[in-house]
Amino acid sequence: MKKISESAVRRLSLYLRLLQEADAAGAETISSGQLAERGGTTSAQVRKDLSLFGSFGKRGLGYSVQELLGRIREILGLQKTWRVALVGAGKLGSALFSYRDFEARGFHIRAVFDSDPRKVGTTWGGLTVCADEEMERTLADEQVDMAILAVPADAAQQVADRIVAAGVRGILNFAPVRLKVPRGVALKNVDVTLELEGLSFALNPR
Amino acid sequence: MKKISESAVRRLSLYLRLLQEADAAGAETISSGQLAERGGTTSAQVRKDLSLFGSFGKRGLGYSVQELLGRIREILGLQKTWRVALVGAGKLGSALFSYRDFEARGFHIRAVFDSDPRKVGTTWGGLTVCADEEMERTLADEQVDMAILAVPADAAQQVADRIVAAGVRGILNFAPVRLKVPRGVALKNVDVTLELEGLSFALNPR
DNA sequence: TCGTGTGAACGAATTCACAGCG
């Protein structure tokens, strides 16, 4: 199979959201041009992206919203419910936990961990915050697929090593560090400072 | 001047962080190879990135950590203190507000807004949460340069329009929508669902 | 000698442009 660029995957995710909106608005069918306009790309880009995975459209007509929704879900692996752990129950962890949109999209939080004894044992929406030490066992028991890391920068690599050793294959890292993970482990970073600095660069007169 | 790619700017941000770490560890000098290794790129990439802005290194020696720190700060526009507004005082807004690392890096939060009357008037670390309606005035009074949008998806575009009209030139958007902003306004998006879907794609057997 | 700075080569991603089908 062809190599799929990361940006193509991001755009597919975006198309998925646009399709859901179109669906909610009652659209039966949508063209690459419409998707492009709403997504801030070009129609050629949309068609190229989709053609990496097959021919889903009808010439002269566009794409069936329903069918394309299904296809993209399939491509992205969103039919299954992913089992997610949240590591770090601080302010950010709490904000992420209560962002219930994840659930709606098939990312089910099965466990929350924290190293602070005062947080351990408290209940978050039906889930008990586990101690650090139970991480390995719980990750295995719950068959966690991916983890969201919302821990301080200086703990992030250690935690990452442990969850990878426990069999977790995907990490979404919010700590401002560049984690080292073995090949075969998928890693995404969300780095707010970096984004702000990007804005700074853009606004900086040059 | 040459065109600078977004990825180059992201890497500069990253180098900046690596340099701060090297500095904290007492390094006087650093080579492109060392930066590359710690940043997960190649030495050629590091040199190309830096050479977009000048010749900062010494052949046979590497770069002076101090000097390069200064240069990159200058390039990214981080000498000045940026005036930032936080729009949306929910869980996420609160998490972002209390992430005091921003201050340390020159992003100073001057105002917090929320539409919930129960939040308006409460004090956050010496800052009073302002009502929605005061946004225009306060943004101008405080000469806000950039805004962090942590509002629900369905409010995001409206809010964006208002803050742009009020003269804000940069937006960091956390809502899962593709905002339309006029040319000349810098926009960055943080979209957690999209990142999770990226992980889903990567982990999905194909 | 070592590591930078950079043109040249390469590869990846986007855009063009059009044939073909509904």
Added chain:
DNA sequence: CGCTGTGAATTCGTTCACACGA
């Protein structure tokens, strides 16, 4: 006619490889 699907052309970003200076 309208819109897809796709090779070809182009643009953009990365990697190579080496001359040069400290």
